[in-house]
Amino acid sequence: MKHILAVALACTSIAATAAQPAPDVSLTRLDCGRATEPWPLGSFDDTGGADGMKKAIVGSCYLIRHGERLMIWDTGIDPATSGDPDGGFFLDRTLVDQLAQLGIAPADIEFVGVSHYHYDHTGQAKDFPQATLLIGKEDWQAITHDPPLGNANPAHFPAWVSGQAKVEAFSGDKDVFGDRSVRILATPGHTPGHHSLLVRLPETGPVLLTGDVAHFTANYEREGVPTYNTNRADTLASFDRVKKMAKNLGAKVIIQHEPADVAKLPAFPETAR
Secondary structure, three states, X not given: OHHHHHHHHHHHHHHXXXXXXXXXXXXXXXXXXXXXXXXXXXXXXXXXXXOOOEEOOEEEEEEEEEOOEEEEEOOOOOHHHOOOOOOOEEOOOOHHHHHHHOOOOHHHOOEEEOOOOOHHHHOOHHHOOOOEEEEEHHHHHHHHOOOOOOOOOHHHOHHHHOOOOOEEEEOOOEEOOOOOOEEEEEOOOOOOOOEEEEEEEOOOEEEEEOOOXXXXXXXXXXXOOOOXXXXXXXXXXXXXXXXXXXXHHOOEEEOOOOHHHHOOOOOOOOOEO
């Protein structure tokens, strides 16, 4: 009798869950910088496949809405470095300014997810100190190591480094909202804890934001490995994973530094649904 009752309760719970409407999920492309001049691409392929090439690249960040819950994916350069020739990026508007145009305050952001610790993906994270930081465990270890490893910069993460804000540092994948609509995917190699983001949109379908698995279309196609990546074998495995997932899911792939890919999504302030 107890077993029958338990099964009945479980079925009731499943039915109630199934009856709940799926949350509205949307994706808004945000401007996070543009190259001050075309970048030499030789270092982006350790086989010499990009020698002599130059390309204009962009920085891109994203706002994900999951019902009433909000997440930022990558945060671009620090505005203080805009136009700095050493950084190589110019920023037209900050994330905070762009969000304000959408009626969103920094305190409204629940999660800040970063694909990896490089400066052009983490520079404005500090403007969201109330948010939970979502980051690869190995990248967080690089940031908090004494001294920091690689070119990780703890100054971009003051609230989290000091323990004043919550950090979720994880290995492998992470289902952000618990319903598989927004999944952070382990794609290491560019950095040890590098991740990409899969967003399943109700109208557009799956969108795969690749972080820096690749930096431009030609390198994605030929799987060029930058000379400064932390692990070559992991990079190639991540290329394989991203490409197979994109094929199996029919996902729209967005190489986050590739202007042609970023343009696959509606221009700000329009939203992909």
